[in-house]
Amino acid sequence: MFQYIMRRLLQGVLVIFLISIATFSIMRLMPGDPTAFLLGEGDVRISEAQIEAIKARWGLDRPLHEQYLLWAANLLRGDFGESIIRQGTPVRDMIFEAVPVTAALNVYALLVALLFAIPGGIWAAVRRNSPVDYLNTFGSTLGVSMPNFWLALMLILLFALYIPQWIGELPFIGRIPPFGLRSWQGYLLPVFVLSVEQMAVFSRVMRGAMLEVLERDYIRTAKAKGLPRYLVLARHAVRNALLPVITVIGFRIAFLLSGTIVIETVFAIPGIGRLFTDSVFRLDYQVVQSIVVVLAVLVVAVNLLTDLTYALIDPRIRFD
Numbered sequence: 001m002f003q004y005i006m007r008r009l010l011q012g013v014l015v016i017f018l019i020s021i022a023t024f025s026i027m028r029l030m031p032g033d034p035t036a037f038l039l040g041e042g043d044v045r046i047s048e049a050q051i052e053a054i055k056a057r058w059g060l061d062r063p064l065h066e067q068y069l070l071w072a073a074n075l076l077r078g079d080f081g082e083s084i085i086r087q088g089t090p091v092r093d094m095i096f097e098a099v100p101v102t103a104a105l106n107v108y109a110l111l112v113a114l115l116f117a118i119p120g121g122i123w124a125a126v127r128r129n130s131p132v133d134y135l136n137t138f139g140s141t142l143g144v145s146m147p148n149f150w151l152a153l154m155l156i157l158l159f160a161l162y163i164p165q166w167i168g169e170l171p172f173i174g175r176i177p178p179f180g181l182r183s184w185q186g187y188l189l190p191v192f193v194l195s196v197e198q199m200a201v202f203s204r205v206m207r208g209a210m211l212e213v214l215e216r217d218y219i220r221t222a223k224a225k226g227l228p229r230y231l232v233l234a235r236h237a238v239r240n241a242l243l244p245v246i247t248v249i250g251f252r253i254a255f256l257l258s259g260t261i262v263i264e265t266v267f268a269i270p271g272i273g274r275l276f277t278d279s280v281f282r283l284d285y286q287v288v289q290s291i292v293v294v295l296a297v298l299v300v301a302v303n304l305l306t307d308l309t310y311a312l313i314d315p316r317i318r319f320d
Helices: 002-029 035-039 048-057 064-076 091-126 131-145 148-162 185-214 217-224 229-254 261-266 272-281 285-313
Strands: none
Touching (some): 002 064, 002 285, 035 048, 064 285, 091 131, 091 185, 091 261, 091 272, 091 285, 131 185, 148 185, 185 229, 185 261, 229 285, 261 272, 272 285
């Protein structure tokens, strides 16, 4: 187990290193110059000396390999640097301010999806080829195929214009407090949109895994011994069918902070996704590179934890 963990950690370090180089290179290949946002637009005239001074302030006048090494060395020390566009603002503060908002949205959406998808998938598998199964399959297909930005726009239009006023007004856009209950109305629409696709995926995976497990010999043996049906399902079927679901959950958690870019843009929520898109459009190198590295570390860590969770769920699994 120790050798497996060390091997995965080394692989993760290599992946993060390659991602950092790719992100750094792509940002430098994008057309434009971040100094253009600092200098302004229009008829403002800036001398070459002022432009060179701004570039020297942020190290943009150095060779590319020096810029990367300087940024990587600071990153290893936990220093994410300062935003080029938002002068004087530490990138770490910007990320720490945006992460709780995105994390709250995704945690609530994940919990809602699991609350409905896991029982729905189990019920559909147990009632195979019944109206419940057909309804589950139809809903899962619809949820996977429906674009989340379209659903978000339709819900905003519906609740803003056509829903009777007696239900009250919902805050469609703007800041919502992370992990707060006082303004719970602000979570309704974005959480619902985020949970629709996840419910569809989890339900389909759970149904397929349950159908496969229910055909196993040990399930027939448990039934032949006279065990109650709920015990057969709870102790033998559901536990063994959870492994594929855990894989999908781990994948979703790995992209917990990055999967809401579109939703945060539509609802104008100041989370990590909106911070990332704004920084890309404004060529804020430090912010974009730091966010990508943080997300890469999160993906590597969650994938490792997911693999280790397998051994806890199913003791038959061993890592060499």
